[in-house]
Amino acid sequence: MIAAYSRASRSYRNGKKSFDFDPDIYGHLTVKQSLKQAQHDKCAFCESKFAHISYGDVEHFRPKAGWRQQKGDALSRPGYYWLAYEWANLFLSCTLCNQRFKKNLFPLQTPKRRARNHQEDVAAEDPLLINPAVDDPETFISFRKEVPYAVSGNARGETTIRTLGLRRVELAEQRRKHLGHVQALRNLVEIGEEPYAAEARSLLQRMQQNTEEYASMTRAFLR
Template sequence: MIRVRKPAEPPEVLRTKGARVQRSQCAAYSRAPRSYENGKRSFEFDPNIYGHETVKRALREAQHGKCAFCESKFAHISYGDVEHFRPKAGWRQEEGEPLGRPGYYWLAYEWANLFLSCTLCNQQFKRNLFPLRTPERRARNHKVDVTAEDPLLLDPAVDDPEEFISFREEVPYAVKGNARGKATIRTLGLQREELAEQRRKHLRLVKALQQIIELRIPEAEEARNQLLSMQQDSEEYASMTRAFLR
């Protein structure tokens, strides 16, 4: 997981259509807040807006074609999911808890709340989980400032994940046992075996390049350049590679 630097200007579809729908939903909630809180009413969200191709394209470019969470490149097998960092329709503090409603409906089309994720990170692991260090500070509607929250999940557009999560070989761990690193690894399934297998393959190449460099053969310079390239943000599993070579 690495820092994601999005363009400051949101795609036009979010600034126009998204903003209109957002205003409408906020007004609807204000008219009947209890109905949305008890689930009698629910919001309908338009994936053609937050999942518009211009949004996906901007996220792909900002994330170098990688999942914002596990750093896997998936374009060759999947279009990817537009993931809402703060869940739009409902939230859970912990796995197995009842769904809290109405969710962060007012952030459904908010550029800062959107990332591109692989299907596994989004649909099998994170889903509607959004744990806070202090659950009582959760923003329950659009009238409350979300910046007062203290989320346990790392926001890759705000936080520098490498300050919280590092690697021992292919295994991620929370730096100095910090709570946010632990929660992010657990919630996003960053220790899942299938992902670890891909990281191990990547590390084998890193180690092989190191051996070539140590032999000081003619190919050593090319191997050194390859290792430098593999540490760039654009490369798959860059944070693990940097941690291993550090």
């Protein structure tokens, strides 16, 4: 009995058998609502507010079923199965960031340090993707107008931008529209006519808060 159990366990750990995950647990409405609140109704990756057009996806930062080091690689199993229901591994993402771009990608700077099962420690990994719950994204990514770039050419910033499609045309168009409003408000401040300048300053201060859409880009633009 013990030997049979051990063989079955090894089959899951080495990827010969696949785990069955219950999306009704990690994708439950209460989980989505909590993530929306924690993320200020924004996609964890592109900072877009999308609730008016999409339910969004509960995204596993470390992929649960299988992973790829880079685009084009075969899917390697098992994934991070032991983190499938772990709160710290869950984010709310827009559909494009999750389904069109990130998918099962989880590149490491040192692939041999990858945790392959629940007995290994993910803290030993060196992910190339920025974890918005742990890292300060602005340390790695800034903006030239609406275009994101890796600060000092750092690998984590560039890999995150590329993997998540953060330079995609549709997203750039939305950011450009947003910056048009920011620029108009800054012009009012510079003109200095009150009370309009005071109102514009107040709006600009609010637009730089983390609760607001594209706040990191707005802060970079106004520096």
